[in-house]
Structure formats: C-alpha cells, structure tokens
Amino acid sequence: MTATIRRSPKIICISSGKGGVGKTSFSVNVAEALSQKGKAVLLIDGDLGLANVDVVLGLNVRHTSRETIEEGRELASSLVTINPRFHVLPASSGVPEMANLSYEEQALLISRLEEIIDRFDYVLIDTAAGIGDSVLWFNTWSQENIVILTPDPTSLTDAYALIKVLHTRHDRKRFHLLINSVQSKKEGQDIFANMSMVLQRFLKITPLTLGAMPQDKNVSLAIRQQRPFLLNAPESKASQAIVAVAERLVAL
C-alpha cells in the first residue's frame, strides 16, 4: 500500500493586467523549473474561456475545468501529466460562459481545487488578462501574487491598475513584480525602481522583486514549437533567468 503524501501547497497567482506580456510562457517555464528542482507543481490555466497553457505546451486535451463546472466531473481526471512532478489543469477555448462564472460556479471550482491541491508543493495559476472577475478571485484565493510587466507604458499602466484594484478593493498587500522582455539588467532594475516608487507613493505598497527576464529569441522560437524554452534551450539567457526566478520562489 502506498501512502499518499499530503502537502500544504503554496498557491501563486500570475497576472499582468495587459495581455501579451508573456504570462503563459512564464508560467509554463517556471512550473517546469520548479519541477526540475524536485517540487510537485500544478499549473492551472486560469484563462477559463480562452485557454493558452495547453497551446504553449502543444497538448491535445480531452477534459478541462469546464467539465467540472458543467458536469460535475472530478478535477483529478482532467489533469494532464507533463512530467511526474508537473501537472496541468487545462481550460477550455472559445467558451465565453467560462470567462463569466457565477458566484456559485466560482465557489464550486475553488472547492474542487481544494480537494486535490494537497498533492502538490506549488499551485500556479496563469490568469486571464485584464481585471475581470476570474482574475480578481483567483488572485484573492492565492497566497502570493505575481504581476508580470514589460517596459511598455501600456503594460506599466495596466499592471499598476491591477495592483491598485487588488489592494484597494481586496486588501492584497504583497506583490512580486517580474519585468519581462528587458534589453538589459539595468533596464529591468530601472523599471522595477520606478514602479516601486509609484506603488509606495500612491498606495503605500512595497513590492518584492522576482527579477527580470531578458529579450531572448529562444522564447518565441519555443512558443512556436510548443515546448518550454527551458527544455528547448536550457543554456539560453531566458532559461538561466527562469531558473533564478524558481529559486526565488522556493526561497519565499
């Protein structure tokens, strides 16, 4: 008889406000990096109506979180195994109803998640873009909130707006900033310093840094090949940076 290991996972939400800043690629690769460190990881595709995690990983999924909501299907049977320590709960694609769950449906999904997450050390949620309901309640369910931003003014503004909403209306105080697609280490430091100053001045929040991810052609190449760049190009600058991020998460 094999004893089931029960864990108390760290639940981490990954959001950005603006879309297209690299949330899903980051989520997939940091999950892979954590699994390579021996951690059991569940990556939840939180973009419930426009799934991306399965696309980035090249998965052909049969069941998603939709079946749990609509048919009462057990969540565990919808999990996809990427490697023995990395599992994915896929979302559905092209289902607007999943992007606008009722309060009861949200509660059902959360309760079903809480039945299975004790098998994992880390539960990562790759949320949708924007500041819609699902983004907000996934963030409030989580223990740690990662916000991904790039140097573009639109990304800076949307990331700030997301943090402002989570802080003002949902009393979230602890935010980890990840600056994506930087041209240099200095640029990443400057972006973090300025955002940190604005958050401190206007919201009295002191953010934490998860570091910066460099612009790296291996990232887009891996996405097109539907493989994590950590597996496609393990020696690349992006891979080195994602391993460093995983180490910071383990140290939390």
Add this chain to the structure above:
Amino acid sequence: MNLKSPSNTALLYRSLEAQASQHPVRAIRLAGGRPEPLGLLLIDDGLPAAEVASALAGLRCAELARAAKLGGEASGQSAAARAEDSCQVTVEERAQLWRQPQKTSRAAGMAG
C-alpha cells in the same frame, strides 16, 4: 483660428497636472455643469485646509467653494461616482509611471 479652444485648455490642464505631480502641490480640477473642467487650482500640499479655504473664500466662484474642501473632493462628482472611481489610475499616477529613466548605455545581454 481660436487659440483658446476647449481642447487646448484641456490639454493645458493635463500638462499642468503632470508637471504638478513633480512638486509638492495638489492639483484640483474645478468642475461645473460643462463636460470640460472650468479650471485648475494648484495649491501647496502642506497648507492647512482652513488657510486654503480662507484664501479661496475671497474668490467670486460657487464651484471654488467646493474646491476649498481639501481631500480630493473638489471635482464636483457625486459620492457614489467617487467611490466607483476610487481604483481609477489618476493623472498623477500615470505621469509617474511613464517617467523615462535616465538613458543608460545599452550593454548587450544580461550581466550576471
């Protein structure tokens, strides 16, 4: 050409608000029954409310009396609208977010 068209004054007010965010002053829009703001007050941040109200009381405008209430309530919005907008990113916040860092040499790649 009318150099003082409503769109020009709106741009002026936004520019002044952005500049004001760099200084210890409060920028208070004066709103009335029109869509565009009536004007803009720039007041030292550290002044006591009573002193500001006294100074403003001498001006002949009912919208200015509302502006004398420090605490960001001089826009003329209803309390419900203000509550709803409390998460809206302000002009001051945007100006700070969009500040350009000092130009640095673009060293190739990530160091360390």
